[in-house]
Amino acid sequence: MIDQNNVDTDVLYPGAFLNIPDPELMKNHLFEGLDPTLRDQLVGDTVLVVGENFGMGSSREHVPQAMKAAGIQCVVGKSFARIFERNCVNLGLMIITAPQAAEAANPGDMVRIDAHASTVHVGDATFDARPLPAFMLEMIELGGLVPWAQRRVAS
Amino acid sequence: MGLTLAEKILLAHTEAEEIQPGEIVMVACDLVMANDISGSVAFREMARMGVTRVFDQSKVLMVADHFMPAKDVKSAELQRILKDWSGEQGVKFYDQGRGGIEHAVMVEDGWVVPGDVVAGGDSHTCTHGALGAFATGLGSTDIAACLAFGEFWQSVPGTIKVDFSGEKQPFVSGKDLILAVIAQIGVGGGTNHVLEFVGDGAAALSIDERLAVANLAVEAGSETGIFPADEVTREYLDGRAARDWVPERSDPDARFARELDINLGSLGPLIAMPHSPGNVVSLDDAKGIPIDQAYIGNCSNGTMTDLRQAAQVFEGRKVHERCRVIIVPATVKIYREALAEGLVDTFLEAGAIVSTPTCGACFGGGMGVLAAGEKAVATTNRNFKGRMGSPEAEVHLANSWVAAAAAVAGEIVDPAEVLGSVVA
Numbered sequence: 124m125i126d127q128n129n130v131d132t133d134v135l136y137p138g139a140f141l142n143i144p145d146p147e148l149m150k151n152h153l154f155e156g157l158d159p160t161l162r163d164q165l166v167g168d169t170v171l172v173v174g175e176n177f178g179m180g181s182s183r184e185h186v187p188q189a190m191k192a193a194g195i196q197c198v199v200g201k202s203f204a205r206i207f208e209r210n211c212v213n214l215g216l217m218i219i220t221a222p223q224a225a226e227a228a229n230p231g232d233m234v235r236i237d238a239h240a241s242t243v244h245v246g247d248a249t250f251d252a253r254p255l256p257a258f259m260l261e262m263i264e265l266g267g268l269v270p271w272a273q274r275r276v277a278s
Numbered sequence: 279m280g281l282t283l284a285e286k287i288l289l290a291h292t293e294a295e296e297i298q299p300g301e302i303v304m305v306a307c308d309l310v311m312a313n314d315i316s317g318s319v320a321f322r323e324m325a326r327m328g329v330t331r332v333f334d335q336s337k338v339l340m341v342a343d344h345f346m347p348a349k350d351v352k353s354a355e356l357q358r359i360l361k362d363w364s365g366e367q368g369v370k371f372y373d374q375g376r377g378g379i380e381h382a383v384m385v386e387d388g389w390v391v392p393g394d395v396v397a398g399g400d401s402h403t404c405t406h407g408a409l410g411a412f413a414t415g416l417g418s419t420d421i422a423a424c425l426a427f428g429e430f431w432q433s434v435p436g437t438i439k440v441d442f443s444g445e446k447q448p449f450v451s452g453k454d455l456i457l458a459v460i461a462q463i464g465v466g467g468g469t470n471h472v473l474e475f476v477g478d479g480a481a482a483l484s485i486d487e488r489l490a491v492a493n494l495a496v497e498a499g500s501e502t503g504i505f506p507a508d509e510v511t512r513e514y515l516d517g518r519a520a521r522d523w524v525p526e527r528s529d530p531d532a533r534f535a536r537e538l539d540i541n542l543g544s545l546g547p548l549i550a551m552p553h554s555p556g557n558v559v560s561l562d563d564a565k566g567i568p569i570d571q572a573y574i575g576n577c578s579n580g581t582m583t584d585l586r587q588a589a590q591v592f593e594g595r596k597v598h599e600r601c602r603v604i605i606v607p608a609t610v611k612i613y614r615e616a617l618a619e620g621l622v623d624t625f626l627e628a629g630a631i632v633s634t635p636t637c638g639a640c641f642g643g644g645m646g647v648l649a650a651g652e653k654a655v656a657t658t659n660r661n662f663k664g665r666m667g668s669p670e671a672e673v674h675l676a677n678s679w680v681a682a683a684a685a686v687a688g689e690i691v692d693p694a695e696v697l698g699s700v701v702a
Contacts, residue, residue, distance in 0.1 A: 129554065133660065134662060138642035138643050139644075141344070144322070156662075156663055156664040176466030182417050202466065205470060210420070213419040262431075267419065268323075268422070268423055269323055272427070277328075
C-alpha cells in the first residue's frame with residue numbers, strides 16, 4: 124500500500140538502474156527511492172493499493188515490469204498517470220481506478236477485483252470502480268500488447 | 279461541433295470518420311523514436327510479437343543519449359544493442375558525437391513537421407508539440423508495437439486551452455510560462471488531456487522557447503502540449519524539414535475541457551521547489567537558498583537561447599566558490615555554435631564545465647549527480663526525490679538566467695541583481 128498522492132516513477136524505480144533490461148533483476152530496485160522495505164511486503168499474490176496520480180513522470184516501463192516480476196497481480200488506485208496506466212495494460216497487469224476502495228483499504232486487507240462488474244471488494248465491503256474500456260480489459264486479459272500483437276500477426 | 283487541433287491530427291491518423299474524447303482509436307505514426315534505455319526492451323518485445331522488420335525504415339530513428347557516454351558496461355551493452363539493431367533494420371541511428379539529446383536533435387534535423395504524430399520511447403516526446411505535432415511519450419512495449427505496425431492505441435484526449443497574453447517581462451523565459459501552467463492545474467491536472475498554447479504571448483515565442491514550454495507538458499500529466507504552427511514555425515522549418523505540411527489550428531467552435539488565461543505582463547521568474555515540478559513559488563520566495571550545483575541544459579533548456587542567457591550572466595563573472603556548474607548543450611550543433619560564438623570560453627573562464635550533449639545527470643544517469651545534502655538549481659524538467667542523484671539532495675527548477683545567476687551568487691538570487699553588479 125502506498126497512500127501518498129503523486130508518486131513518481133523516479134522514486135518507484137530510480138534512473139541509475141535503468142540500464143538493467145531483465146525484469147528479474149529490475150525487481151531488486153522496485154520502490155528503491157520511496158521505501159525499499161515495501162519490497163518485503165510483496166509476498167504471494169499481492170494487490171498494490173495506491174493514491175492519486177500514481178506513476179507520474181517518466182515513461183520507464185521498468186516500474187510495471189519490476190512489479191510483475193515481484194508478484195504484484197493488480198494495482199488499485201485513486202487515479203493514475205497516463206503513461207504508467209497504459210504501460211500496465213500493455214504488460215497485462217490489471218490496473219483499476221477505484222478511489223473509495225483505495226481510501227478504505229489497509230495494509231494486509233484481502234482485496235478482490237471484478238473488472239467485468241467494475242467492482243473492488245475490500246474485506247466484506249464492495250466499492251465501484253471506473254469501468255475499464257473494453258479494449259483495455261481485453262488486452263489485459265489477453266496478457267498484454269505482445270499476445271495482442273501475436274494474434275494480429277497470426278490473422 | 280468543431281475540432282481541436284489535437285483532434286484534427288488524430289482524426290487524420292485514424293481510419294475513424296469521427297472521434298470523441300475518451301474513445302480508443304488506433305493512431306498511425308509518422309515517426310517512431312527510442313533511446314538507449316527504451317530501445318533494447320522494445321526490440322525484444324517486437325521480436326516476441328513475431329515481427330522481424332520495422333513498418334517503415336524512413337519513419338524510425340534511434341538515439342543514444344541517456345547513459346551517453348556509457349557510464350558502465352551495462353550501459354555500453356544497451357548502446358551496442360541500439361547500434362546493431364539500427365544497422366540490421368536500416369534505420370537512422372544517432373551515435374555518440376553524431377547528434378545529441380533525442381528531442382533536440384529530432385527538431386534540429388527536421389524530422390518533425392506540424393500535423394505529425396510522433397511516438398517516442400521517452401516521456402518528454404511531448405517536446406515536439408512546439409512544432410504543432412501530436413507527440414507523445416510511450417513505454418517500451420508500446421514502442422515495440424509502433425515499430426512493428428506503425429500505430430498505437432490511444433484514448434482520445436480532451437484539450438485544455440492555455441491562452442498566454444501580453445509581453446514577457448525581463449528574465450522570464452519559456453520555462454516560467456510552463457511552470458505557471460503547472461502551478462495552476464497541478465501535476466495531475468492535464469491527465470487525459472492535451473495542452474494547447476495560444477494567444478499573442480504564445481505566438482511571440484521563438485521555437486527554442488516553445489520547446490521549453492511543450493517539454494514540460496508531461497509534468498502536468500498531459501498527453502502532450504501543442505503550439506499551432508505559424509510563421510515562426512515556417513521560418514524555422516524552411517530548409518530544415520523535407521516534408522510538406524499545412525498549418526492547422528483548432529476550429530473556432532471546438533470544444534475545450536478547460537481554458538486558462540495567463541497574463542505574461544504580471545509573470546516573473548518562477549522556481550519549482552523540491553521535490554515536484556508542481557511545487558512552484560515566485561523567485562522572491564526562493565531567494566537566499568544556497569546552491570552547490572547549477573545544471574544548465576537538457577532536452578528542455580539546452581538551446582542556443584538558453585546558452586546565450588547563461589553566458590550573459592557569466593560574462594566577466596566567476597562561479598561562486600561554493601558552487602559547481604555543468605553546462606549541457608542539447609546537441610553537437612548547438613555545442614559548436616556556442617563554441618563559435620565564444621560562449622564556451624565564457625563558461626570555462628567563469629569556472630563552469632561544458633558537458634557533451636547527454637541526458638546524464640538530469641535523470642540521475644551520471645555525468646554530475648548530486649551528493650546527500652546538496653542543493654541544486656537546474657533548467658531541467660523534473661526535481662523528484664533522488665532524480666539527480668542522492669534522495670537526500672534537493673533540486674530547484676528554474677530558467678537559465680536564474681540558474682546562472684544562482685551559480686555566480688552561490689544562492690538563488692534575482693538575475694537583475696547579478697547583472698547590475700560590476701563586471702570584473
